[in-house]
Amino acid sequence: MLDILKGPILALQEFFQLTGSAMRNLWRQPHYTDDILLQMDSIGVGSLPIVALTGFFSGAVMALQLGSTLAQYGQTGRTGEVVSLILVTQLGPVLTGLLVAGRNSSGIASELGSMKVTEQIDAMRALGTDPVQKLVTPRMIATAVMLPCLTVLADFIGMFGGFIIAYYIYGLDPQQYWSTTWRSLAWRDVLQGVVKPFVFSFAVSLIGCYYGLRTTGGTQGVGRATTQAVVAASVTIFFLTFFLTQIFVSQAPA
Amino acid sequence: MMPQEPEQNEGPVLRFDGLTTGFDEAPVLKNVSFEVGKGQTGIIFGAAGSGKSVLLKTAIGLVKAWSGKVQLFDQDITGLSEEQLFDVRSKVGIAFQESALFDSLTIEQNVAYPLLNQKAVKWEPKDVRPRVKEALEFVELGQTLKKFPSELSGGMRRRAAIARAVVTKPPLLLYDSPTAGLDPITAHTIISLIIKERDVDSTSALVVTHRYQDANLIANFRYNPDNGQLVGAPEETGPSTKFMVMREGSLIFHGSQQDIEASTDEYVQKFVKRPD
Numbered sequence: 047m048l049d050i051l052k053g054p055i056l057a058l059q060e061f062f063q064l065t066g067s068a069m070r071n072l073w074r075q076p077h078y079t080d081d082i083l084l085q086m087d088s089i090g091v092g093s094l095p096i097v098a099l100t101g102f103f104s105g106a107v108m109a110l111q112l113g114s115t116l117a118q119y120g121q122t123g124r125t126g127e128v129v130s131l132i133l134v135t136q137l138g139p140v141l142t143g144l145l146v147a148g149r150n151s152s153g154i155a156s157e158l159g160s161m162k163v164t165e166q167i168d169a170m171r172a173l174g175t176d177p178v179q180k181l182v183t184p185r186m187i188a189t190a191v192m193l194p195c196l197t198v199l200a201d202f203i204g205m206f207g208g209f210i211i212a213y214y215i216y217g218l219d220p221q222q223y224w225s226t227t228w229r230s231l232a233w234r235d236v237l238q239g240v241v242k243p244f245v246f247s248f249a250v251s252l253i254g255c256y257y258g259l260r261t262t263g264g265t266q267g268v269g270r271a272t273t274q275a276v277v278a279a280s281v282t283i284f285f286l287t288f289f290l291t292q293i294f295v296s297q298a299p300a
Numbered sequence: 301m302m303p304q305e306p307e308q309n310e311g312p313v314l315r316f317d318g319l320t321t322g323f324d325e326a327p328v329l330k331n332v333s334f335e336v337g338k339g340q341t342g343i344i345f346g347a348a349g350s351g352k353s354v355l356l357k358t359a360i361g362l363v364k365a366w367s368g369k370v371q372l373f374d375q376d377i378t379g380l381s382e383e384q385l386f387d388v389r390s391k392v393g394i395a396f397q398e399s400a401l402f403d404s405l406t407i408e409q410n411v412a413y414p415l416l417n418q419k420a421v422k423w424e425p426k427d428v429r430p431r432v433k434e435a436l437e438f439v440e441l442g443q444t445l446k447k448f449p450s451e452l453s454g455g456m457r458r459r460a461a462i463a464r465a466v467v468t469k470p471p472l473l474l475y476d477s478p479t480a481g482l483d484p485i486t487a488h489t490i491i492s493l494i495i496k497e498r499d500v501d502s503t504s505a506l507v508v509t510h511r512y513q514d515a516n517l518i519a520n521f522r523y524n525p526d527n528g529q530l531v532g533a534p535e536e537t538g539p540s541t542k543f544m545v546m547r548e549g550s551l552i553f554h555g556s557q558q559d560i561e562a563s564t565d566e567y568v569q570k571f572v573k574r575p576d
Contacts, residue, residue: 164398164400164403165396165397165398165400166400166401166402166403168357168362168396168400169394169396169400169401169402170402171362171382171389172360172362172389172392172394173389173413173414173417173418173464174386174389174390174414174417174418174419174420175417176382
């Protein structure tokens with residue numbers, strides 16, 4: 047029984063060690079600004095189309111479903127309110143987090159994994175560079191900055207998707223839609239919508255880096271590391287969103 | 301150029317003292333002890349999986365020792381932190397088995413990497429490019445500065461890796477299976493470069509290989525700077541070379557070329573092919 051637990055606990059310890067050194071590097075020289083910008087471009091700008099598309103359709107589908115359900119109670123006018131609240135606090139952060147996990151945790155894990163199996167990580171250490179400083183910290187910073195931005199964008203595009211449905215299918219007044227959308231959001235909802243992706247970003251980047259750096263066993267190992275990274279990052283996002291929601295809900299005024 | 305004295309009075313450049321290490325629970329190196337003197341070339345034979353590559357990585361602290369000591373330039377490196385190791389590593393050049401060139405960087409950036417990133421070797425930005433060119437011309441790759449590693453052949457990548465290893469002019473070089481998987485002509489070129497580096501810059505080296513002809517060339521030939529060819533060296537003033545054989549993590553043989561050729565051990569004999 048203890049032997050079964052030893053593996054996961056050791057892995058968790060190694061993960062937190064990596065997290066610790068990646069964080070420590072925030073205050074240590076040298077800073078690889080070029081790498082940070084490069085990663086921001088790849089993670090942020092690169093994910094933009096897919097995040098926009100997903101945001102649009104999640105908002106549209108929600109409006110479509112809610113519009114007909116709310117009609118039973120004669121409350122179609124509140125479609126925008128519900129869409130924006132769910133989008134900003136729950137769906138936006140989680141969907142964007144999952145998409146970026148699928149796209150970037152895997153990308154990070156396969157890139158670092160290939161470097162590991164071709165001894166490039168060892169070469170880096172042999173040539174005077176800390177691989178955590180050069181590879182992990184820039185990815186961590188870039189994801190922490192870009193994921194909240196992507197989420198905010200996805201939220202807006204989702205509201206717009208909801209608006210298209212509400213206006214063209216349910217014939218809602220544009221001003222009514224946008225004003226209820228706007229008014230339904232309290233500051234703590236917006237805060238929740240930004241804190242969540244910020245927290246998720248560490249799961250996305252660090253889990254990708256962790257699986258990449260511990261890759262063994264050639265090309266096959268890189269494939270395995272990539273899959274594991276996406277699965278672990280996605281599951282972690284679900285766990286985190288549950289606990290973060292719990293915290294925000296319990297803090298909400300009655 | 302005067303040949304070096306085979307006997308040196310200075311301390312060893314690299315010394316392993318009862319070193320054991322490995323991954324997870326299984327040891328990969330078991331109680332390994334040897335030393336490489338200044339100007340000396342150590343040659344390590346061994347089958348795949350015998351721990352040769354791990355031995356080279358342990359020599360510069362990429363793999364941590366479980367027990368025993370590694371002494372590099374009179375400094376015990378076994379207890380050093382990664383930060384402190386960076387300084388020691390800047391005195392060692394290493395060419396990895398599969399070249400390990402950074403595939404997102406050009407050959408020029410790859411070779412410039414140690415000059416720009418090793419804190420112990422301070423290079424003025426304006427001096428970097430000439431030195432990179434010089435190192436690439438040393439390995440006869442002067443025309444490939446702007447190319448990416450994937451655009452080069454296997455032999456050219458090995459040469460670029462050697463250029464990256466020697467660019468900071470380190471006094472000790474480690475070569476991990478430099479000729480593995482290469483055709484005989486390319487392999488000869490690579491070994492010639494190793495001999496050239498040894499004789500031009502008087503460096504010490506540790507070469508891991510499984511080809512006896514490589515070792516034979518290193519032990520008995522010198523680089524002639526006049527015509528760029530290898531010439532046979534007379535035995536008494538020949539280069540100082542040490543032969544070692546590894547088997548399943550242990551060093552089972554240690555001695556001169558005469559000793560290895562006279563060895564009756566069956567495993568050792570498998571590596572020895574007498575030049576006819």
